[in-house]
Amino acid sequence: MSEIVTAGILVIGDEILSGRTKDKNIGFIAEYLTNIGIDLKEVRVVADEESDIIAALDALRHRYDYVFTTGGIGPTHDDITADAVAKAFGVGIDHHPEVVARFKERWSEQDLNEARLRMARIPDGADLIQSATILAPGFKIGNVIVMAGVPTIMQAMMDIVAPKLKSGVRMLSESVRANAREGDVGGPLREIAKAHPDTVIGSYPFLDDEKKPNTNLVVRSRDPEKLAAAMNAVKEMLAGLNVTTR
Amino acid sequence: MSEIVTAGILVIGDEILSGRTKDKNIGFIAEYLTNIGIDLKEVRVVADEESDIIAALDALRHRYDYVFTTGGIGPTHDDITADAVAKAFGVGIDHHPEVVARFKERWSEQDLNEARLRMARIPDGADLIQSATILAPGFKIGNVIVMAGVPTIMQAMMDIVAPKLKSGVRMLSESVRANAREGDVGGPLREIAKAHPDTVIGSYPFLDDEKKPNTNLVVRSRDPEKLAAAMNAVKEMLAGLNVTTR
Known part of the structure; x- marks a missing residue:
């Protein structure tokens, strides 16, 4: 019998914990992973707090083959996922030239403000998860796949990243x-x-x-x-x- | 400023992790806790595996004022929440006489089989969470509130247990x-x-x-x-x- 491939999900966001937003991503990713032969073993939901994100990410990424995160990669002050992931991996983080170039095509100089440029900040060594229809990219670093919290965008990112994942014998x-x-x-x-x-x-x-x-x-x-x-x-x-x- | 009261949620069930069942309890409990002045800080979802349940429960119950669990208190072999909770607290578990008495009122001798009697197994020292409309009770032991996974039953249990919880200044x-x-x-x-x-x-x-x-x-x-x-x-x-x- 062939290898079993495991995964964890980390949902990041105060709005899920306050109940203001009802999560729709856990169920989608769970079903998706089952269909491609990856066993989801654990899910955690944490607040927009750097130490909480890092602790949960470290627990999951050392335990499972893959970790899928959702949320916290937008343009506002509470979007701190990329920084937390960089810290967890002990790597730097900076504006990714390819993403900045795409942003410049899309936005005028006035619109491409500091907030929007935050969405181009990608940990060093990460691979972008992007397409023509995805504005702010997700990324994959090590065994961690960082995705948007908005369900439609997260789902598009799953479709991009899934073919690159190793998968086991399907359950x-x-x-x-x-x-x-x-x-x-x-x-x-x-x-x-x-x-x-x-x-x-x-x-x-x-x-x-x-x-x-x-x-x-x-x-x-x-x-x-x-x-x-x-x-x-x-x-x-x-x-x-x-x-x-x- | 008055005390802040915190909570974690532990969702237990293979069916959530496989994507077969889409969780509806996290969002409900999150909103409920916000409304009664309790801060939900973290959620975990784990499989029907005793060691996973105990590890997550111990992490959450030592960190937060309350832990709410859903799932795994039914009559079948994969319903192992009560046993895992008893082990986590280091207490015994047995058929609770009050619950058995209620079951005997409800079921004939033939119907009150070993599987159904499992639902009467309650950790020593726990308080029952029950009402006339709830068949298999939940329970509260220490700071852990153990509830059903079926949303309507879980919601009825929240209504029973909520008035007994300390709560902080509402956010x-x-x-x-x-x-x-x-x-x-x-x-x-x-x-x-x-x-x-x-x-x-x-x-x-x-x-x-x-x-x-x-x-x-x-x-x-x-x-x-x-x-x-x-x-x-x-x-x-x-x-x-x-x-x-x-």
């Missing part, structure tokens, strides 16, 4: 609707999980269209045969289930 | 629409932020109804007079802004 997933309450399948499901060690079996309760408690069962594995064997066991269990009421 | 917030691009306000905003040290000023770009780039500016402070002074400075700055285009 396969299959799900079945139990038509039973979670408490009715919990016991037998535990036995199936024990008997199928290279699979991960999850159980997710929900209310169905008739507002009756129901459960989705999800089997995940990198090995299609082991996935199929575990799913067969789950389906046999469900067929034999003696459910009195729902 | 006040006022926002103004800049009618300018973020890059046009970045420079003057930095000066205003420097001149008003007991406030936090945030800048959030968005596309308005005409798809033009626009910016919301948010001033936050615990002191209403300092908030007003900073907001006045922001509004004066905006009135004098020489914006060529948007």
Whole structure:
């Protein structure tokens, strides 16, 4: 079985912690990584505080193959992600000539003020993540991918950076609707999980269209045969289930 | 100025990290805490792995006044939050007689199987978080509040536990629409932020109804007079802004 590639996400922004902005990036990146065969292992959300950003970044980047950050690369005083990343890596940071040149094409001299020029500050040695439609670039330094907080821009950056990432064997997933309450399948499901060690079996309760408690069962594995064997066991269990009421 | 009360959130669940389920709890709790005067400082999302849960829980509970966890208290084998919390606190865990008694009222002997009884396992010394409409209780042990992952149940639990929490002076917030691009306000905003040290000023770009780039500016402070002074400075700055285009 081939290598497993892991990742962490670091969301940076006071506005997420205050609840003013509801994060939409974690779910998107999580699903994206699953689809390209990278295992998301941990997410952290921290404030626009340099020491907090550096501490979280260091914890994640030493632990996982990749770290994806979102937020804090705009033109205002609270956008400090690039500086924090440079400090974490112990490298300098300066206006990137290629980015400055693009900004000069786009903005008049009056509009290209100090605030906008901040968005051209890139840690030394980082690779730009940019395209014609992305104004302020993201960047990749070491195993850290720094992206915008605005979902549409972050998503465009994921598309640019994804082909350059190493990825492992994709985690396969299959799900079945139990038509039973979670408490009715919990016991037998535990036995199936024990008997199928290279699979991960999850159980997710929900209310169905008739507002009756129901459960989705999800089997995940990198090995299609082991996935199929575990799913067969789950389906046999469900067929034999003696459910009195729902 | 009165005490500041801080909190962390720990979201527990493979389904969030795989992207299968999109978290709705972080944003809700974040806004809720802001409204009752508790500062959310950090969020972590970890998998259904005991060692990961304990490590994150220990990091957060020693650092912040409160930790709110969501997920992993259901009836299946992957619901291991209560056990992990008991281990983190170094206490035992057993079926809570009060919860078992309620389960016996609700379920027949056949339905009250081992899986459902798991939901009655509560760490020693914890206080139950429950009501007539909540089936499996949450609990509070030390400064850790353990809640369900299903949003409606988690929200009911927040309502039960919130009145018992100490809270600080509420962070006040006022926002103004800049009618300018973020890059046009970045420079003057930095000066205003420097001149008003007991406030936090945030800048959030968005596309308005005409798809033009626009910016919301948010001033936050615990002191209403300092908030007003900073907001006045922001509004004066905006009135004098020489914006060529948007």
